[in-house]
Amino acid sequence: MTREIAVVAFAQTDHRRTSDELSEVEMLMPVLHEVLDATGLKTSDIGFTCSGSSDYLAGRAFSFTLALDGVGAWPPISESHVEMDGAWALYEAWTKLLTGDTDTALVYAYGKSSPGSVRDVLTRQLDPYYVAPLWPDSVALAALQAQALIDEGYTDEPALAAVAARSRADAQANSHAQLRGSVPHGEYVVHPLRTGDCPPIGDGAAAVILAAGDRARELCERPAWIRGIDHRIEAHSLGVRELTDSPSTRLAAEKAGAFERPVDTAELHAPFSSQEVVLRKALRLGDDVRVNPSGGALAANPIMAAGLVRIGEAAARIHRGESDRALAHATSGPCLQQNLVAVLEGEPRHAQ
């Protein structure tokens, strides 16, 4: 790649169980203002805007069209939208910046899960002819994956409980997280997954600004340079996948250059404790890597924004000087079907 692209700003809402009093636009606007204020940019300065969201959460066709009101698309802007997690909107914006068409991009994503039942809604993602009519819900599918991991000896219930406990303890330092501090591991939701192994259901939004080359250095003291980013999808049917592994994550990480040098931080989009086990293995993360210092998706899982939040959290650690090389991961689909990996780096710091 001939152009260096960096995350130069990140903002997110406080993630909450419900936000009945807010429309999607109202939920999104403070985040857009915050991320623009951080760089001093105005909407009219942004070269390209891209967002991620889902009509099925809003319960309405073309739900994203009104979010543009929050951006303030006047005069008209160069803009696009993916019906995917915002991490993929960031990927689209990254390719746009690589073409040289523009030097800055605004990426945002949002999801309000509170109006419906997420477990029911997500069944509508499944093969519409053979699987969706049976309504297998997202927790039940994750439980199949968790049981397969236990059966193969990759983990056990106490180890999963430890993942959850660590995530929620780390979330204590994250004022945006929905669940913070000690959370009881709880009763079984779907065996072997207990309440503590499952993500909270909540509403939230996130936004990121990308910039190229010297523009990034002007806008941010320590830009989080995207050294590589790639995403891969697997077969949809659970019957043809090895649920205890994630070849798409491994391939995306390889293409993103994750294995060229060790990372110090990994923000993984693992909504279920058992999925962290799969991802750690696929990404070859050692015990010395700080995994999900934000608390991860077990502390806040705003659907459609949670993947973008991982990239934002990883970048923010680089901005703050807490990381030099971080990996960020996003997932989509049942049981980690589709995965994105980004590798972010800060400039080497001079000895004090």
Add this chain to the structure above:
Amino acid sequence: MPSEPVAVVGIGQTKHVAARRDVSMAGLVREAAQRALTDAELTWADIDAVVIGKAPDFFEGVMMPELYLADALGAVGKPMLRVHTAGSVGGSTALVATNLIRSRVHATVLTLAYEKQSESNAMWGLSLPIPFQQPLLAGAGGFFAPHVRAYMRRSGAPDTVGSLVAYKDRRNALLNPYAHLHEHDITLEKVQASPMLWDPIRYSETCPSSDGAVAMILTDRAGAARSPRPPAWLHGGAMRSEPTLFAGKDAVSPKAGQDCAADVYRQAGIADPRREIDAVEMYVPFSWYEPMWLENLGFAAEGEGWKLTESGVTELDGDLPVNMSGGVLSTNPIGASGMIRFAEAALQVRGLAGEHQVDGARRVLGHAYGGGSQFFSMWLVGSEPPTS
């Protein structure tokens, strides 16, 4: 370092019909993709990434259907992106795919758009009420009819212009084997006698509801050199968005459409679109949008677009043919309609449009719009590679 040139080397579409009960969604998209691969003389293994578009998910009742379609589109182990920008989505999807090549992230990309409207009910899909937001109670025609009225009043166009567009597009469709509506007994009188739906839009001046898919194989300069048939070259592409509802919006000629066209012409080095562009595939779901977009896209001065239509300039044998394929008025699998415009523009400059081919078409514009005239996407393709 300039971006990598992009070429269209394969195009495939399904025969568009009201209901494809013989195939699943996966079967439908697979059919279009396989035809595009056959045209390019490539195999699934030659594809580096898949970019798919459709809009909205409620039309078939499947949330994020790209997950389920990954296998059918040979995407397993590959990157797959899903674009959704309302009615402009087919065009936007193709442009997102071009950026994967222009940025040199990938060399050869399959891009595809579809809608299988028979799986559900489009009116229902567009009519879910949300508290405190303006619902589209009367469908898209009810939303656009007042803007057509505003255009007629502003331009002084006679009320016969819309029927001329519909009559032309439906006749063009007879020359396109993939078009949905093949009305062999169409006459101007029949169009004008059809029932009034949303005054001034008559039944025969509206688009049908179709099942269909369209696919394109996009590749870089090296890929184009290996192409067995003439490629279409990208000379310019752009997207623009503006809010749907606000006091300053000109719903007759939205600024986002004007800006989008201007950006495409700047990239392609076009100073006078009326003279330098040979034909247009334009997103015209209601007949009156042909004269309206002729002005919005810079082919006619404000208030003059209807004169081009009335004088026959936009006929298949006219000086600036518009919607040679029969257009959205003859074929409307909504999520695919924008990409069909882009693909038909490419077919024209490749010289492969068959009976609806415009002789000597060297530069052709593909155009799409969506939302409440809120989203625009366009590309200009040429028979020769771009010089810059």
